[in-house]
Amino acid sequence: MQMKKPKKKIKETVIRSKQYDLAIIGAGPAGMMAAIRASECGADVVLLEKNHTPGAKLLLTGKERCNITNAETDVMEFSANFGKNGKFLISTLYRFGTKETIDFFHKNEMKTITERGGRIFPEGGTAKDVQELFYRLIKKNNIALFTDCTINSISQKGNMIEKIILANRDEIKAKNYLLSTGGLSYPQTGSTGDGYIWAKQMGHTIIQPEPALTPLFVKEKWMDEIGRLRLKNVMISVYQDNKKQDSRFGEALISGSFLGGPIILDMSKKIGKLLKNGHTQLFIDFKPALSFEKLDKRLLRDFEKHNKKGAKNILSELLPQKLIPIFLKLSKIDPLKKGREITKEERNKLRLLLKQFPLTVKCLSGFNNAIITSGGISLKNIDPKTMRSKIIQNLFFAGEIIDMDGPTGGYNLQVCWSTGYFAGENAAES
Ligand SMILES: Cc1cc2nc3c(=O)[nH]c(=O)nc-3n(C[C@H](O)[C@H](O)[C@H](O)COP(=O)(O)OP(=O)(O)OC[C@H]3O[C@@H](n4cnc5c(N)ncnc54)[C@H](O)[C@@H]3O)c2cc1C
Structure with a gap:
């Protein structure tokens, strides 16, 4: 399927007149999954991406075949692969774990194949097919996707985010916000650590990001x-x-x-x-x-x-x-x-x-060749039962931005699907 050129310019009228239910910054695997789940739950969602297309890193995954997840369906076994931080994932994995992820792809007409080490890939497909599947779901769910979008700042009032201010001075207002800007690895794909800066400004602790799987x-x-x-x-x-x-x-x-x-x-x-x-x-x-x-x-x-x-x-x-x-x-x-x-x-x-x-x-x-970033938003600042910040009441996190990194074999994308789904659902329902 040919991807349609996304809207380049955001119309001021749309932005100024609207209050969204959820504004998500970062259209990687975590942000896209969060947007889709939140809109399935009835939320009016806007997804902001600085690149021209969503999921730039997704395209590189699994040597461009996308190792979607791992065949390990036991929640405790799966989470044990993340060391002591793995416990944090238990609630999200019970809600949307590897089994649910595989069902999600099958339901959306993407067959999967399991290879050595339980690595699951699209059957006969590529990472591009996965990216296009998410793009189709974004359109189907009427999610407002704004690409080439440069964010200037996030305005905070007390323990709430008030609005997102774009470089062209436009403002995005929402009841809830979600940061899914990824880590620092492969910065050429857009993951340049911007989310860490905003989260730190809002009072979150950032565990020193380090290159991992490198x-x-x-x-x-x-x-x-x-x-x-x-x-x-x-x-x-x-x-x-x-x-x-x-x-x-x-x-x-x-x-x-x-x-x-x-x-x-x-x-x-x-x-x-x-x-x-x-x-x-x-x-x-x-x-x-x-x-x-x-x-x-x-x-x-x-x-x-x-x-x-x-x-x-x-x-x-x-x-x-x-x-x-x-x-x-x-x-x-x-x-x-x-x-x-x-x-x-x-x-x-x-x-x-x-x-x-x-x-x-x-x-x-170093980060230029690292598959993942270890470190990130401290898990102590996030409620594992909702993915909501414990510091900013209307802020959620999902994906690589959080202090979580697993081994190769589909574990890291699963964190994005699980935390994205869970955060999107909780943000929509809150
Ligand atoms: C080469 C490579 C191969 C990999 N293969 C696999 C694999 O096969 N299986 C697996 O499980 N994992 C794999 N990974 C890891 C996996 O890709 C990551 O875990 C995953 O992409 C993280 O998703 P995310 O949505 O959290 O962040 P990202 O994918 O980094 O997406 C974040 C998005 O936020 C956007 N963004 C950042 N800052 C801003 C801003 N200021 N304003 C607006 N938007 C912004 C970025 O442009 C980007 O689109 C691989 C990684 C690499 C680099």
Whole structure:
């Protein structure tokens, strides 16, 4: 479906003569879901977006396939993925959790498919289809969507918001307001942290926003020789002070000294904290299914079987081609050395590299590449039973703006659907 060009200019008469039931700032997944639910509950809703189209970040999700949610339907199990903050989500998940989200998409004629790790995607569809579905629902529910909308300030009277003042001096008045401006990650999509500033001005505490689910850089320069490589079924462990701090099995991506992929992203928050304390190391286990002893037997067998072949060729059965020169260099083995000539000491070096390939973390790659922002509006300032601010009586929050971040696998969009739905419903009914 071709998206119609949204209204560019807001007519003064419409704005000045009207008092909406709910004014929402930020048309990302959370704001759009809140707007749709509030209008389904009978509220007259205006949705303000600074970009030209809603859901710019949504378009990038799940490598443009949009990992809508996760197949984990147990509320307690689902919320446990968010650490200690997860408890805050329990009420919203009971009201509109993963099951209800899947039903929502099915009801709106978007079939879904479940993949590895319970990741749920539109079946045969893309993130663009999800964006268009929301756009259709915005139109169907007569929600006033104002795009290219620059907000100058939010005017407050006592513990209430009085109005939103736009850059062109127009004013938007509503009974209730909702902030869903997202976090600070991928700022090019519009998430530039504006909501934090307004919320802070109104007395809310902002937990220091930090990049989370982010790739990282390692110090080892020779990693550049590898180029781009996808690693499957590896185990990566994080160490500090010779103690294992975290460890994950799955897929990682190497792009020179830049490391990403699901297991790196999922450990990045912890790595960020460890880096503040000092030296942080990663160890890649390329053969997690084999113990040191079994791997030694396997190497011995391979070297005996191919005793006339060079080390370079023998290793091609064990490792991706791009890694072989690095392994030989680090273990100081001549690439042409025959299988029968490889010493026990050399075999041990190879075995160690295969099981504990060492890398030193230099830094996380920052907000520009972070999938999500950790930190945000303190949960202590929000009522989990309504998503209403405890400081400003007619203000609600939804989505990434709140201090909540989960792992990869559809967990973060689910927070947007759940909190958006719940906040929209409560704002409409209040
Ligand atoms: C590359 C990438 C891939 C991802 N993939 C997945 C995935 O597959 N599954 C998953 O669960 N999560 C994924 N995420 C995370 C997910 O996209 C976010 O959790 C989600 O977009 C947050 O939604 P939101 O509505 O809270 O905020 P956002 O999506 O950030 O939307 C906020 C909106 O508010 C608008 N806004 C901001 N300031 C103002 C202002 N001053 N005035 C008006 N409007 C304003 C912005 O322009 C934006 O449109 C991914 C993130 C990235 C970056």
